[in-house]
Amino acid sequence: MEIERRILKATWEHNGNLEPLYEVEDKGDEILVTFDLPRVRKENVKINTTGDTLEVIAKMSDAVCWERWGIVQKKITFQAFRKQIRLPEPIEPEKAEAIFKNGILRITLPKVRRKVLITID
């Protein structure tokens, strides 16, 4: 089974949202997506999915404030993680499952499968 890993660059936004680190794995019949969501409680995680996108919004327990952030040297506060991912293949949203434990969110997304029986001549 081929495992495809994709790590995209996390960024931050001035609106207080931080892009989380995440990983997408193609597990054959399903797509497995994990997010690293430190300082987040399970009840503050919202997951939305359509057939081909996945959005996670996770509010932190307390806002994180750094007096100086990188070269911009300005005070910046983060309150939530937010990320929308375009999925590599269509999935069945109603069959999706999610687990949140120790700051890691794991979402299992079954792929749409249309089976066609091939007869042997």
Place this chain on the structure above:
Amino acid sequence: MDEVVRIVEEEGIIHKEPIVIEGLPDVGLVGTIAASYIVEKMDYKEIGYIESDLFVPVMVIHEGKLKNPFRIYSDKDGGIVVVLSEVAVPPRAVYPLTTALADWFHKIDAKLIISIKGLPVKNRMDIEKPEVFGVGNNEAAMEELKDKQMEFLEEGFIAGTYAMMLWECTKRRLSAISLLAQCFPVYPDPGAAASAIESVKRFSPQITVDVGELLENAGEIKLKARDLMQQTALSASEMQKGMEQDMPIMYR
């Protein structure tokens, strides 16, 4: 000054057969988090840095001071040396860096080299307290691991800087071990770093840090380590880190 990697040490530093702790970025940033926590909590002094044209052209600023991201620290008695980096090691720099470091460890008469690393595991989110496994490069190192009641990594590939560090130390008849803490492959893992520090303390009683604060501040550390984690994950894919999940073929 024509070496590919140059180790620059302050003048007058005296080493007394030190134990060297190496915490270069790798999976889970276990070594980097652990080494920087030890340096901070033990108040070790910065004694040098490592420079190379092969490294990314980056310097860091801490409290307004310009610093090299590849730094060397020591305790005041010369019995402990810590090597750490705040930027990923480019794959092309792995061989020259490990060669230069092993030469330097030989020069300072290092008693034991300990590389702190992560061992990526798929079910890390289900593990409360990560286990730590040891790999030794010679009989003396293996005895040391047995003596400290460490679990052994018995079969498998190891890849990246610590793999080459073990090998380069072997060639110079230096005893070296790697301590591998179960970790998330692509997320910073302060929990794994805490487990690794607990194991390091078995080898070096002079290190008396309490990991409570590290675990308490794990969320904030994870946020601060995000960018380095991404750089490291990209480098790791070129270093065949994926092979660490494979089984070697030798018949035995």
